[in-house]
Amino acid sequence: MRALFGILLACLAPVLGAPSALAQDSWPSRPVKIIVPFPAGGSTDIIAREVAQGLTAKFGQQFLVDNRPGASGTVGTAAVAKSPGDGYTFLVTASHFTIVPSLYQQITYDPLKDFKSVSLLVTIPVIVVAHPSVPVKTVKDLIAYDKSHPGKLNFGSSGAGGVNHLSAELFNYLANTHLTHIAYKGTAPAMQDLIAGHVQIMFDAVLTSLPHIRTGAIKPIALTGAKPSPLFPDLPTVAASGLPGYETSSWVAMFAPAGTPPEIITQVSEEVHRILNQPAIKDRQQSQGVEIAASTPQQLDDVVKAEIPKWSTLIKKVGVTVE
Incomplete structure (x- = not known):
């Protein structure tokens, strides 16, 4: 009898001892x-x-x-x-x-x-974009305009601590500019305010800026990465525009x-x-x-x-x- 009981335990052990394995076999069983x-x-x-x-x-x-x-x-x-x-x-x-x-x-x-x-x-490459009313076309224009109009340029971001925020802060650091940060709860509301002209600049993912660039609601200034994008063959990088060593993505x-x-x-x-x-x-x-x-x-x-x-x-x- 004791021998039979031992055999039964030995047979059941792989099943009883591995409930997570059984659960994984049926995964996913719900949303x-x-x-x-x-x-x-x-x-x-x-x-x-x-x-x-x-x-x-x-x-x-x-x-x-x-x-x-x-x-x-x-x-x-x-x-x-x-x-x-x-x-x-x-x-x-x-x-x-x-x-x-x-x-x-x-x-x-x-x-x-x-x-x-x-x-x-x-x-996702990051791109510097501006409201059409901002009288700049290049990185050099942006730097010059900020220095001649201190406190006039705000940049929106999806929130403090994101790549788009730090991309702008690195730009401020290297270019000695003073673009003012306005943090939003996400890219969408920041982009809405850029299109409306409530902020003037964004450092944004190409993915979310592209549709608005195509409609003319915003305009591209430069790319923040190490190389140009095939989507914008004539748009230079920030580094190539006078800020060597600048790169974010x-x-x-x-x-x-x-x-x-x-x-x-x-x-x-x-x-x-x-x-x-x-x-x-x-x-x-x-x-x-x-x-x-x-x-x-x-x-x-x-x-x-x-x-x-x-x-x-x-x-x-x-x-x-x-x-």
């Missing part, structure tokens, strides 16, 4: 939430919805984008950090993820300890709460890579100035670990602070 810590309509939100649509089609469960803006993306990011690592919550965010730890001393999460990397999604990436099973991380990462490299999606994104950068989790880990100290050094050098 999955993708939290975007910025308002709808910005570049991060646009990319998140592209990915969510593809994941829904692949896995047969809804992947729902949940916009939770506030405090430069820290509100939504903190919500993901506190979520169970069960594969039913993900984060799609931007470069803010590696910037805000050096700006906000009181954030409630650790970007290295509280998250698991899933995949880098895209890289942005990215969008996907993360999961710490503790998410590696099997789920791998499934989602591989599917994201497939989705974003579909010819139709790749061509559409490239036509909007977006470069597909789907990566492995390890490659995204490397980006995060490299960028946190990079932005920290820049923030200290430029002297950026937030209230």
Whole structure:
């Protein structure tokens, strides 16, 4: 009898001892939430919805984008950090993820300890744009106008601590200008105020500026990256316009709460890579100035670990602070 009982235990042990494996086999069995810590309509939100649509089609469960803006993306990011690592919550965010730890001393999460990397999604060039009423066409014009009209030029951003904010602060530092920062809760409201003329300048993702450039609602001044864009073959970079050493760009990436099973991380990462490299999606994104950068989790880990100290050094050098 005792021998029979031992045999039964041995047979049942793989099942009883691996409930998470059973759960993973049926994943996803209900809708999955993708939290975007910025308002709808910005570049991060646009990319998140592209990915969510593809994941829904692949896995047969809804992947729902949940916009939770506030405090430069820290509100939504903190919500993901506190979520169970069960594969039913993900984060799609931007470069803010590696910037805000050096700006906000009181954030409630650790970007290295509280998250698991899933995949880098895209890289997005940043462009300097202006309201048509601003009498400048080039970087040199912008610098000269600011110096001759101190206090007249404001720049809008999606919030303190984002790449577009720091791009402008780096510009101020290198050009000795005094563009005044006006922070918004996301790119969309900042862009609305630029179009309305309530702010005069933005350092913005090409993805969200391009439609308004095409209609003439705003005008391009320069690109912040290291090279020109095929979308704007005659538009120079800031560095080539008289500020050598100036370079910034942005990215969008996907993360999961710490503790998410590696099997789920791998499934989602591989599917994201497939989705974003579909010819139709790749061509559409490239036509909007977006470069597909789907990566492995390890490659995204490397980006995060490299960028946190990079932005920290820049923030200290430029002297950026937030209230």
